[in-house]
Amino acid sequence: MIDMHCHVLPWVDDGASSLEEGLALVEVAAASGIGTMVLTPKVDPGRHDNTRTNLTRKFDAFRTLAIRRGLEVELHLGAEAILSPAMMELLGRGEVPFVGRWCGHDVLLLRWQEPYIPVGAVGAMKQMLDQHVLPMLVHPERNPGVVRFPQALEMFVGEGCLIQVDSASLIGTHGPEVEATARLLIERGWASVVASNARSAIESPARLRRGFEILADLYGADRARALVVDHPAALLRVDPNEAAGLRDAPDPIATDEVPTLPPEFQISGRRSPGFVHPSNVSVH
Ligand SMILES: [Fe+2]
Numbered sequence: 001m002i003d004m005h006c007h008v009l010p011w012v013d014d015g016a017s018s019l020e021e022g023l024a025l026v027e028v029a030a031a032s033g034i035g036t037m038v039l040t041p042k043v044d045p046g047r048h049d050n051t052r053t054n055l056t057r058k059f060d061a062f063r064t065l066a067i068r069r070g071l072e073v074e075l076h077l078g079a080e081a082i083l084s085p086a087m088m089e090l091l092g093r094g095e096v097p098f099v100g101r102w103c104g105h106d107v108l109l110l111r112w113q114e115p116y117i118p119v120g121a122v123g124a125m126k127q128m129l130d131q132h133v134l135p136m137l138v139h140p141e142r143n144p145g146v147v148r149f150p151q152a153l154e155m156f157v158g159e160g161c162l163i164q165v166d167s168a169s170l171i172g173t174h175g176p177e178v179e180a181t182a183r184l185l186i187e188r189g190w191a192s193v194v195a196s197n198a199r200s201a202i203e204s205p206a207r208l209r210r211g212f213e214i215l216a217d218l219y220g221a222d223r224a225r226a227l228v229v230d231h232p233a234a235l236l237r238v239d240p241n242e243a244a245g246l247r248d249a250p251d252p253i254a255t256d257e258v259p260t261l262p263p264e265f266q267i268s269g270r271r272s273p274g275f276v277h278p279s280n281v282s283v284h
Contacts, residue, residue, distance in 0.1 A: 001244050002036040002232035003029060003208050004099055005080065005109060005138065005164060005195035009062055012050055013042040015199035019065065025198060026066055029205035030073045034196075035245020036238070037205070038078040040109055043096050045086035051095040055079065074243060076236065080109045080138060083124055091133065098133075100235030105134035107162065107235055112137075116145035117152055125159060136162035139197065141169050141181040150184055157190045164193045165227075167211025168203070186219065186227070193235075194227040 007015020008025040016022035029037055039062075041055055042048040059077040066075060078099035081087050090096050091108070098106040108128065112118050128135055140146045140153055140163060157163065168174060169182035185191040194215065198205040208228060215224035233240035 001032075001034045001208055001212060001228045002038075002236070002240075003034050003196050003198070003205055003228075004038045004078070004193050004232045004235070005040050005166075005197045006037055006205060007039075007041065007080075007197070007199040008037065008205070009039045009041050009055070009059060009077075012055065012058060013044075013048045015041070019062075021200070022062060023066060023069055023071065024201070025205055026071045026073050026075070027069075028201075029196075029198070029208075030071055030245075032206040032209040033245065034073060034205055034208060036074040036076065036232075036236070036243040038076045038099050038232075038236070040078045040080045040099065042082060042111075043079045043087055043090060044082035044113075045084065045090060047082075050079065051090060052079075052097050053095065055097060072245070074238075078109060080111055082111050082113050083118060083121065084113075088124060088127065091128070092131070099136065100232075101237060102134055102162070102235055105129075105132050107134050107136050109138055109164065110135040112140070112143060114145075115143065117143065122155065125156060125161060129159065134160060134162065136164050136193070138164055139166040139169060141165055141185055142174055142178050147177050147181050150181055153185070153190060162193070163191045164195055165191045166197045167194055167207045168197065170194065170211045170214045171207060173207075183218070186215070191227065192231045195232075 007013055008022045010016040010019050010022040016025060039059060041050050043050045055077060063075045077097050079097040081096050099109050100107040112121060125135055137156060146153060163185055165182045165185055169178045172179045194211050196205045196208040212224050212228050215227060229240050229244045233243050236243065
């Protein structure tokens with residue numbers, strides 16, 4: 001599996017609070033069948049004052065230690081950007097790490113902090129798209145405004161925005177309404193990635209495995225694999241089997257065949273008709 005959202009890089013946000021805790025979480029991830037993790041510290045000026053420059057130094061040191069420890073998980077640096085004017089300013093200066101590339105756009109993990117869809121969300125999205133930045137909305141199923149009126153997301157999906165669902169939402173950790181909304185986003189084909197959002201031993205990377213199992217039960221193994229392996233691999237532009245560590249993963253993920261990606265990941269936004277199916281993206 002590939003985990004595109006976690007807070008295991010220590011001392012940078014409200015995730016891992018020590019080097020040992022961060023490394024232990026990577027170890028748990030490996031044991032649960034995760035082969036690649038994108039570390040996504042919060043970029044939230046005034047609260048978590050992270051920038052690409054300072055995060056890169058810390059990430060490089062952490063990755064080196066993980067390799068020395070013998071942890072067989074490929075680590076990438078990304079970020080979870082909290083929408084605000086100050087974050088937009090950092091973004092404009094190239095100081096917010098991305099989680100991948102998609103159809104000529106840098107993919108930004110974007111979170112709305114408010115318990116509703118912020119007034120400036122549409123304008124910010126359009127500003128990002130103008131800068132060839134494609135937002136991937138983080139766990140909108142946990143946003144009370146979206147829970148009440150999921151259809152509000154259509155304007156974002158229609159413009160090409162991607163959606164990431166928390167595995168914990170599928171497990172039911174955040175309650176039945178969030179769980180139902182998470183399923184709805186997947187059933188409508190709006191969600192393209194499911195990730196752990198791990199930050200501690202309790203909120204563990206192993207939740208992604210449980211989320212995969214639930215997806216496989218509800219929608220079949222191919223659809224589950226698309227959400228936790230193939231789509232993340234397409235965004236990272238890596239070989240899905242290698243990145244997911246499939247050779248070591250327990251069934252039912254292990255397979256020699258890469259299935260054709262399901263149609264729900266086609267991006268046919270009104271604004272960006274040039275978006276194409278991820279299977280057409282070359283793998284490097
Ligand atoms: Fe997060």
